[in-house]
Structure formats: C-alpha cells, structure tokens
Amino acid sequence: MSLSTAVKEGDQISPRQVIKLDATGTYYKDLNREIRSLAQAGARKFEIHNVYGQRYLGTNLWGIKDRDKIRLKIFGTPGSDMGAFMDGPTLEVIGNAQDATGNTMNCGRIIVHGSAGDVLGYGMRGGEIYVRGNVGYRVGIHMKEYMDKIPTVVIGGTMQDFFGEYMAGGRIIVLNKFFQGNPPIRQSYFIGTGMHGGSIYVRGDVEAHQIGAEVGISEPTDDEWKIIERYVANFCSVFGLEKNQVKLLKREKFWRLYAKSKRPYGRLYAY
Amino acid sequence: MLTSLLPEFTVERNEDRCIQCRVCERQCSFDVYGYDGDHDVMVHREENCVACQRCAVLCPTNALNISNNNYTYKPNANWTREHIQDLKKQAETGGVLLTGMGCDKPHKIYWDHILINASQVTNPSIDPLREPMELRTFLGRKPDHLEMKDGKLKRMDTPSVQLTTPIMFGAMSYGAISYNSFSSLARAAYEYGTLFNTGEGGWPKELRKYGKATIVQCASGRFGIDLDYFNDAAVVEIKIGQGAKPGIGGHLPGEKVSEHISQTRMIPEGSDAISPAPHHDIYSIEDLQMLIHALKEATDYRMPVSVKISAVHNAPAIASGMVRAGADIIVLDGLRGGTGAAPKILRDNVGIPIELALAAVDTRLRNEGVRNWASLVVSGGIRNSADVFKAIALGADAVYIGTPALMALGCTVCQKCYTGKCAWGITTQDPYLTKRVNPEIGTRSLVNLLRAWSLEIKELLGCGGINSIESVRGNRLQLRGIGLEQWELDTLGIRGAGQ
Ligand code: SF4
Ligand code: SF4
Numbered sequence: 200m201s202l203s204t205a206v207k208e209g210d211q212i213s214p215r216q217v218i219k220l221d222a223t224g225t226y227y228k229d230l231n232r233e234i235r236s237l238a239q240a241g242a243r244k245f246e247i248h249n250v251y252g253q254r255y256l257g258t259n260l261w262g263i264k265d266r267d268k269i270r271l272k273i274f275g276t277p278g279s280d281m282g283a284f285m286d287g288p289t290l291e292v293i294g295n296a297q298d299a300t301g302n303t304m305n306c307g308r309i310i311v312h313g314s315a316g317d318v319l320g321y322g323m324r325g326g327e328i329y330v331r332g333n334v335g336y337r338v339g340i341h342m343k344e345y346m347d348k349i350p351t352v353v354i355g356g357t358m359q360d361f362f363g364e365y366m367a368g369g370r371i372i373v374l375n376k377f378f379q380g381n382p383p384i385r386q387s388y389f390i391g392t393g394m395h396g397g398s399i400y401v402r403g404d405v406e407a408h409q410i411g412a413e414v415g416i417s418e419p420t421d422d423e424w425k426i427i428e429r430y431v432a433n434f435c436s437v438f439g440l441e442k443n444q445v446k447l448l449k450r451e452k453f454w455r456l457y458a459k460s461k462r463p464y465g466r467l468y469a470y
Numbered sequence: 471m472l473t474s475l476l477p478e479f480t481v482e483r484n485e486d487r488c489i490q491c492r493v494c495e496r497q498c499s500f501d502v503y504g505y506d507g508d509h510d511v512m513v514h515r516e517e518n519c520v521a522c523q524r525c526a527v528l529c530p531t532n533a534l535n536i537s538n539n540n541y542t543y544k545p546n547a548n549w550t551r552e553h554i555q556d557l558k559k560q561a562e563t564g565g566v567l568l569t570g571m572g573c574d575k576p577h578k579i580y581w582d583h584i585l586i587n588a589s590q591v592t593n594p595s596i597d598p599l600r601e602p603m604e605l606r607t608f609l610g611r612k613p614d615h616l617e618m619k620d621g622k623l624k625r626m627d628t629p630s631v632q633l634t635t636p637i638m639f640g641a642m643s644y645g646a647i648s649y650n651s652f653s654s655l656a657r658a659a660y661e662y663g664t665l666f667n668t669g670e671g672g673w674p675k676e677l678r679k680y681g682k683a684t685i686v687q688c689a690s691g692r693f694g695i696d697l698d699y700f701n702d703a704a705v706v707e708i709k710i711g712q713g714a715k716p717g718i719g720g721h722l723p724g725e726k727v728s729e730h731i732s733q734t735r736m737i738p739e740g741s742d743a744i745s746p747a748p749h750h751d752i753y754s755i756e757d758l759q760m761l762i763h764a765l766k767e768a769t770d771y772r773m774p775v776s777v778k779i780s781a782v783h784n785a786p787a788i789a790s791g792m793v794r795a796g797a798d799i800i801v802l803d804g805l806r807g808g809t810g811a812a813p814k815i816l817r818d819n820v821g822i823p824i825e826l827a828l829a830a831v832d833t834r835l836r837n838e839g840v841r842n843w844a845s846l847v848v849s850g851g852i853r854n855s856a857d858v859f860k861a862i863a864l865g866a867d868a869v870y871i872g873t874p875a876l877m878a879l880g881c882t883v884c885q886k887c888y889t890g891k892c893a894w895g896i897t898t899q900d901p902y903l904t905k906r907v908n909p910e911i912g913t914r915s916l917v918n919l920l921r922a923w924s925l926e927i928k929e930l931l932g933c934g935g936i937n938s939i940e941s942v943r944g945n946r947l948q949l950r951g952i953g954l955e956q957w958e959l960d961t962l963g964i965r966g967a968g969q
Contacts, residue, residue, distance in 0.1 A: 231767055254760070255767040261697040283764040286697045299751050302764065303688075305696045318751045322692030324736060340750045341691065345736040365746050367737065395742055462724055462742050468565045 214243040214268065227253040227278065234271070235259050243268045250275035252297070257282040257290045257307070267307065279316070282309050285326070291437075298335070301328045304350070310437045314356065323350040323369065327430075331355045331438050337364065342397055344368030353434045355379070360388045364411070366458070367396040372430055375403045377451065378440055390414065391456050399456040400427055402448075415459040423455060474558045477517040480539040487533035488512060494525035494534060499891040499903055522884040524893035556814070569814040570887030570897065572714055572806040572850065572873060579806075580825035580958070581857045585967055587948045589935035596937055598928035604938035605924055607636040607868050609705070610774040611798045612842040628798065629773050631704050633868060634663030635924040636939060637858060639916075640803075640849045640870030641687055641709065641778070643669030645722045645731050645743065646810035646887070648904040651879055651896045652677075654912030659683040661913065662920045667870065670709055670720065670745060672734035678702045685776065688765065690719055691745030693735040697768055705799065706765050707776035708758070710749070713807025713824070713850035714817045716780035720745040721811070726890060726899050755788075759795035766796070774798035774845075781805065781827030781850070782820075786834035792844070793835060799845045801870065802827050807850025808873045810897050811888035824850045825864065829962045832865025832944060841865075841944075855926035864962065865944040878915040879907050 212218070218237055222230050230253050234245060238260060250256075256277050260266050267287035274293045282290050283302040295313035303322040314332030320339045325348035333356035340363070342350050350369035356376050363371060375384050384403065391399060392411030400419060410416065419427060428445055435442050481502060490510055495503040500518045503525070505511075519536060526534040543554055556567055589595040596603075610630030617624040639659055644652040646669065653674075659666035660683035667685040672694020677684075681702045688695060689709040700706050711717060722731075722743035732739040752758050758777065765775050776799035777792050779785065785802060792800050804824025809817065828848045835841040848861050849870035858869050873883065880894035887897035895906030927939065936942060950967040951959045959966055 228767075228771075235770070255764055258764060258767040259770055261701050261768060261770070279760055280764045284695070284697055284700070284768045299760065302751055303692045303695055321751045322695070324692070324695070337750050341744075341746060343692075343737055345732070345738060348736075364750070365744060367741065367744070393744070393746070395744060396738075461740075468568045 210240045212237060212241040214241055214265075216242065217244045217246055218242045219246045219248065221248050222251070222253055222275070223249040225253065227255060231255055231259040235263070238263050238266070238269055243270060245269070245271045246274070247271060248274045250277050250294075252276060252278040254278035255280050255283055257285045257288050257309075260288055261286065282307065285309075295332070296330075301326070301352075304328075306348070312438065317359075320350065320352050320371075323352070324348060325350050327433070328352045329355075329434050329437050333357045333359075335359050337361045339363040339366060339369075339371045339399075341365040341367060342369035342371070344397065351430055353430050355434065355438070357384045358387050360390075361392070362387055362389075363391045363394060363397070363399050363456070364389070365393040365395070366391060366399070369397045370426065370430075371397075371399045372427055373399070373401045374431070374434070375401065377402055377448070378438075378444065391458075394456070394458040395461050396458050398423070401454050401456065402451050403454075404452070405454045405456065410456060413459055415457050417455050417457070419453050419455045424449070427453065474562065475517065475555055476541045477519065477539055478555075479516065479519040479521045480537050481514045481516050481519055482535040482537070483512060483514070484533045484535070485511075487531040489531055489533075491530060493528055493530060497524045497528050497893060499524075499893040499898070499900070500886075500889075520884045520886045521882075522886065522893045523882050567814040568811055568888045569817055569885055570809060570811055570889075571883055571885045572808040573818050574885065575818050577805060577823060579851070580823055580954075580962065581851070581853070581860055583951055583953050583958075584825070584860050584962070584964065585950050585952055586856065586859060586863075586930060586934070587950070588933040593935040595935050596932040598925075598932040601932075601937060603928040603931055604940065605635045605927060607633040607939065609633065609776075609799050609845040609847070609867060611844060614842065629771065630798075631665065631774060632663075633665065635920060635927070636862060636866075636868035637920055637923060638664050638685070638847070638868055638870050639666035639875050640807075640872040641667035641669040641685075641707070641712075642810070642872055642876075643671030643687075643722075644674065644734055645669075645671040645726060645899075647876070647897055648895060648899060648907060649674070649730065650904055650907040650909045650912060651876070654879060654907065654909045654916055655875060656680040656683065657909065657913040658916030658920065662917050664920065665704060667707065668703075671722070671731070671743070672736065673699055673702070674730070674734050687778075688761075689745055690747070690749045691743060693737065693743060693745075695736075700765065700769050701772075703773070705774050705776055706769060707778055707799075707801065708749075708761060708765070708797075709778050710752070710758075711778065711780035711782075711803065712809060713780045713803035713805055713821055714809035715812035716782055716816070716821050717747060718813070718816060719747040723890075728899055731899065755791035755795050758792065758797075762796040776801055776847070778803060780807070780820075781822050781824055783822060785822070785827045786830045789831045790834055790838055790840070793840050794843075797844050799847055799867075800831075801847045801849065802831060803870075804828075804848065804850030808876075809887075824848050824852075824861075826958075826961050828861060828866055829864045829946075833963055836865075836944070855923040856930065858923060859927055859930045859942065860949060862939060863942050863945050863948045864964075865946075867943065874919065875916060878919045879912050 269288035279298040286305045289308040291310040296315040298316040306325045309328045317335035336359040352371045391414035611628040655666040660680040670689035685705040686703040777797040778801035805821040845867040892898040
C-alpha cells in the first residue's frame with residue numbers, strides 16, 4: 200500500500216491541491232478512512248489510481264463541511280456500492296463500475312466513463328448519475344423524489360431487465376447507444392413493474408410486452424424534452440462530446456414511461 | 471357495508487344507567503353509535519363494532535357492555551365462524567383479507583410450557599431489595615478473547631450500546647402509529663436508558679435529541695434515509711423481515727401520508743409508501759454483507775449494525791450467515807409478532823414460534839463458535855417479564871416489545887390497526903383521534919411498564935440465587951419444560967420438569 204503519509208491532527212490541506220493516492224493492495228476500509236481524514240484536513244480534489252474493487256468510495260464522508268466540493272477521480276475499477284448513501288461529493292470513474300453504484304444516494308454526482316453493473320441507483324433520492332456505457336439488471340429500482348430533490352440517471356448505452364421497478368420518483372434517460380453509432384440493441388423486459396411515480400425516457404422502440412402492467416407509455420411533452428435536452432447536454436459535457444449533438448436528438452423517437460397510477464396496489468385488499 | 475355477515479359483537483346498553491351524554495358516540499371511531507333525538511335514545515350499528523372497549527371504558531355511568539354476540543352458525547369444528555365469515559367477506563370483495571396485531575391462533579405458546587428454577591438450601595436466594603442486581607446489557611459484537619496491555623484490559627474495537635434493562639421497544643414506524651405514540655416511545659426509552667426502534671418510516675428531526683436511545687431502520691423502501699439519519703442514531707438496523715408477514719413488503723396507503731409524514735419519509739404528500747418485498751440490493755448473504763458494511767462505512771464504524779429477520783424454518787442457517795456477514799446484532803421476530811397491517815393468511819400461517827427459533831439459533835451459533843460475534847434479540851410474543859426471563863435463559867441478549875408497549879398506551883388488541891381508525895389514538899393519523907394519546911402520560915406509562923418488568927426480573931433472578939442477568943443468558947438449566955414432547959424439549963435444549 201502506498202497511501203500518502205497520514206495527516207496529523209490540525210494539518211491543513213489547500214482545497215486546490217490535488218491529492219494523489221495509489222490504492223494498490225489497499226483494503227477498502229483503510230482507503231476510505233484515508234480519504235476521509237484527508238478531506239477533514241481540507242483536501243477536496245483527489246486522484247485515486249489503481250483502484251481494484253475497493254468498495255464504498257464516497258460513502259464515508261458524512262459530516263464534512265463543504266463535502267459537495269469533494270471530487271474523487273477514480274482510475275481503475277471501483278468495487279460495489281460506490282457512492283452508497285453519498286451526500287454531496289462528485290465521483291468520476293475512468294473505467295467501469297461494479298454493482299449498486301449510487302445505492303440510496305442522497306446528493307452529489309457520479310460519472311462512469313465505462314459501464315456499470317446491476318442495481319445502480321437503488322432507492323436513490325437525489326443527485327445525478329451519468330454512465331457512458333451500459334448498465335446491468337435491476338437499475339433504478341424504487342428511486343424516489345421529494346420536493347426539489349429529483350434524482351436523475353442518464354445512461355448512454357443499454358439497460359437490462361427489471362429496470363425502474365417500483366419507481367416512485369425521479370427520472371432516468373436511456374440513450375440506447377445514440378452516441379455509439381446507433382447499433383441494434385437487445386430488448387430488455389419487466390421495465391417499470393410496480394412503478395408508481397417518476398419517469399423513464401427511452402430512445403428507440405419500447406413495446407408493450409417489455410413493460411410492467413402499471414406502466415403507461417406516451418411521447419415526451421415539450422417540457423419533458425427540455426429536461427431531456429438539459430441532462431443530455433450535461434452528459435455530453437461530462438464525457439467531452441460535442442454539445443450540439445443534442446440537437447440531433449430531436450429527430451429521434453423517445454418514449455416516456457410513466458406510472459399509470461400513484462396507487463398500483465389500491466384495490467387488492469378486503470377491509 | 472358487507473351484507474352477508476353477522477355482527478361480531480353485541481352492544482348492550484343499560485337504559486336505566488344511560489344518561490344520553492353521547493360520550494360513546496364521540497369516542498367510537500367505528501361509527502357504531504348515533505343519537506335519536508326524537509326519542510332521546512342512543513341507537514347502535516352493532517355490525518361496525520370491533521370490541522375495542524373504548525366506549526365501555528369511557529362511559530361515565532358504566533352503561534355499556536360489549537360482548538361476543540350469541541348468534542351462531544351450526545357448530546362445526548372444521549368450518550368455524552371465523553372461516554365462514556372470512557370466506558363470505560372475500561366472496562363480496564375479491565380482496566386479500568387484512569388484519570392488524572400478531573397472530574391470534576392457538577398455536578402452542580411455549581413460554582407457557584416452560585418453568586423457572588429457584589434456589590433452596592444448597593445455594594441461597596437473594597433479596598433484590600437488599601442486594602444489587604445487575605440488569606445492564608450490552609449489545610454488539612463481543613471479542614473472541616480478552617487482551618491485557620500493561621496490566622489493563624484492552625478496549626474492544628467493536629462498538630456496543632448499553633441498556634439499563636434487556637427490554638427495548640420494537641420497530642413501529644411513524645405512519646403506522648401516531649406521532650404522539652411514536653414520541654412517547656422515544657422519550658420513555660431515553661428516560662429509562664433503553665432503545666426504541668423507528669421502524670422504516672423515517673425519524674422526525676425534533677426527536678433526534680433522543681438519538682442515543684434510537685435504533686433506525688434501513689428497510690427495502692429506504693424511506694427518510696440520509697447520512698444524518700444513520701449518524702444521529704445509536705444502532706442501525708437492516709430490516710429484512712417481520713414476524714407478522716415474513717417475506718412480503720409493506721404498504722402505507724397514500725391517505726395516511728400527511729404533510730409531516732411526507733417530510734419524515736421524504737416522499738410527496740398523499741403518495742403510497744411501498745416497501746418492496748426484498749431489498750433489491752440483497753439477494754444473498756454476500757449481498758447482505760455488502761449492505762452491512764456500507765452502513766458501517768456510512769457511520770464510520772461507530773455503531774453496531776443489526777439485521778432483523780422473521781423466524782422461519784431455516785432461521786439457524788440464515789442467522790449463521792448473517793453473523794458471518796458482519797451483523798453485530800441479529801433480531802428474530804416470531805410468528806406472533808405484531809403489525810399495523812398484514813394479510814391475515816400470512817400472519818396466521820407463516821413462520822415459527824419465537825421460542826423454538828431462538829433456541830435453535832442460539833444452539834447453532836454456539837456449536838459454530840460464533841455466538842459472541844453478535845448479540846441476539848428476539849421479539850414477537852413477549853407478554854410479561856417471565857417471558858423476557860425465559861427468552862434470556864434460552865439464549866437471547868435482549869427482547870423487543872411492541873404490542874405490550876402499545877397496550878401501555880391504551881391498546882386493547884382489537885386488531886383493527888389496518889383501518890387507520892384506532893379508537894385509542896395509536897394506529898391512526900386522524901388528528902381527532904391521535905389526541906387521545908397524551909405524550910406525557912404515554913411516556914409515564916411506558917416507563918412504568920419497563921420499571922415494573924425490570925423489578926420482576928430482579929425478583930426472578932433473586933429467587934434463583936443469581937445477581938446478574940448475564941448469568942442467566944443461555945443458562946438453560948434454569949428452565950424445565952412441561953407438557954412438551956421430546957423433540958420440543960430437544961429443540962428448546964431444556965429438560966422436562968422433574969428431570
Ligand atoms: S368499536 Fe369500540 S368504541 Fe365503538 S362500540 Fe365497539 S367497543 Fe365501543
Ligand atoms: S393499536 Fe388500536 S386499532 Fe390496533 S389493536 Fe390496539 S386498539 Fe386496536
């Protein structure tokens with residue numbers, strides 16, 4: 200392990216300084232503790248190299264002042280639950296992410312330059328996730344929103360089955376490889392089963408047999424187009440894509456999936 | 471109104487005593503009473519009565535008598551009245567039957583088949599009024615061995631929490647119960663030095679001052695969760711299952727999601743709060759391990775992480791996995807565990823009695839040499855201090871009580887919690903009804919209950935010549951069975967009375 204020398208109590212680190220850590224062979228608990236103590240000492244910009252499966256990056260930063268200014272640039276493959284319960288920081292992965300990225304995340308930003316695994320954004324309550332590649336199964340389950348906290352996920356590639364199940368709020372935008380030459384894609388199934396809030400916007404065709412019985416399907420309204428364009432513009436900017444490509448989106452077919460009822464299980468019981 | 475049902479209860483009014491004060495009419499939230507001004511008499515819609523006894527208790531002249539009604543179908547051991555009525559209800563509505571509170575079926579109650587030992591001659595019994603008795607209990611992982619450094623005991627690096635008595639208030643969410651009931655539980659736990667459990671409905675900000683007496687839940691719906699929610703508490707509990715409805719999720723209907731509940735759960739007002747059946751990030755013991763450690767990271771390893779499951783057939787194997795996954799506390803909720811709302815068919819048929827599950831889990835963890843890795847908490851069917859004592863002797867570190875705590879607040883176990891009309895003001899959000907629980911009085915009653923049970927446990931310890939609850943933990947020699955078959959004695963790990 201070659202973490203930077205441990206900071207002593209009272210040490211001050213300039214928020215502008217870029218802290219470089221080499222995570223080779225470091226246990227996740229030690230790595231996350233190190234990041235926490237550096238952040239407590241004032242560090243805000245991190246570059247973490249040789250990340251191989253360390254879990255829970257970004258989780259252990261509770262109670263740190265200005266934690267929304269903390270930025271972790273992660274090189275390698277972070278482990279599962281990256282950004283779980285995260286509340287403010289920005290994580291950028293130059294590589295792929297594993298499962299449960301942004302689990303029950305509250306606030307902050309996650310950017311994955313590769314693909315991400317299953318259960319991304321489970322129970323997510325705020326913040327933004329951008330994945331340039333594909334995502335796995337069970338993504339966006341039970342996302343929810345409250346007042347001005349509307350979690351948003353943008354996926355550049357494709358999704359697998361059980362997408363957005365029990366979704367109660369928030370938005371997910373799936374570009375289905377629009378920026379990757381638009382090849383034919385695999386259909387996914389059981390989209391939005393039990394959905395009772397929020398919206399999913401999918402580019403390309405979605406057929407009735409792919410979606411849950413609780414899901415309605417329509418074209419996005421003009422206001423929703425504005426939201427899609429705003430977040431796709433963010434997507435382009437975080438991944439260094441030409442911003443004016445967003446305009447091309449307008450020619451594409453998008454479907455909006457929404458909850459037919461806020462009370463999918465209303466008529467199930469005898470009183 | 472269902473047309474084909476007989477009223478369950480009879481409302482009898484002694485007209486000589488009745489003064490037409492209309493208290494019953496105001497108190498009954500099930501719309502049984504009306505006043506007929508023309509004839510100056512009270513009228514009854516008996517079919518609505520749930521036998522909560524609110525009216526009878528508050529009637530100033532004791533004019534009311536609520537009893538089982540005498541109508542009967544032809545007696546039939548197979549088709550009982552309950553089966554017939556349930557079936558007719560379903561034929562009219564086509565729905566899943568809902569119910570509240572714990573299973574009321576006559577499954578064997580093992581507590582009533584277990585007897586406690588006392589000292590005679592060979593070791594003296596102890597008078598708890600004269601001598602100190604220790605009920606203090608620590609929950610959390612215990613070390614495999616003790617280490618000394620410079621002649622001093624090295625501190626454990628695993629977090630634990632201290633209770634003054636091994637009795638805690640089990641998970642009941644704000645939403646399932648009223649704010650006054652919820653805050654009474656918080657205050658009483660804080661005052662007495664034990665813990666209450668928020669359930670999965672979030673934790674109002676103004677109650678965070680009772681943080682050191684609070685267990686917060688992380689359930690599949692992830693309501694009201696942020697990093698403050700975890701870090702303000704003393705213990706974080708992952709709720710996998712609940713004894714009253716193992717394997718299914720929860721559902722707080724939109725009409726109960728008022729403004730304050732919506733703030734607490736962090737969901738829009740009036741929207742359904744649906745908890746999926748499983749946590750969709752937990753499909754295996756390995757996944758559980760991942761969430762346990764995510765919570766430890768989120769709280770910087772400062773507090774124990776608990777995992778609650780319902781007592782099911784293979785609970786011992788699951789518990790073994792939970793302990794290895796890093797749970798510091800494991801909670802088993804038995805067949806008779808209560809609920810605010812559950813499908814009746816599940817409540818009454820799924821799961822196993824807590825006594826058997828507890829003994830089996832404790833035995834398994836001991837045999838595997840990992841019993842000290844986690845504390846064991848049980849719930850679901852604890853009715854009095856002797857049940858607590860027996861649970862501890864069977865191997866529990868502490869118990870959760872739910873129904874007994876609500877009874878201290880007024881509940882009469884009418885099982886109508888799911889209607890949201892609780893006449894005692896507990897499992898309701900109707901402001902007219904919730905006023906019926908005064909948080910000052912509620913707190914007092916709960917503290918009284920904890921005190922009374924603790925005193926009784928001390929008496930039980932004293933009669934056995936034991937001065938610390940720690941010496942009873944897993945001490946099954948203190949127990950004997952009566953009216954049990956050999957397999958039951960074997961599972962409980964106790965001998966028969968007289969043996
Ligand atoms: S429901 Fe309760 S308050 Fe109403 S009549 Fe029956 S016992 Fe009395
Ligand atoms: S909480 Fe209220 S509704 Fe539920 S059983 Fe007790 S008295 Fe009846």
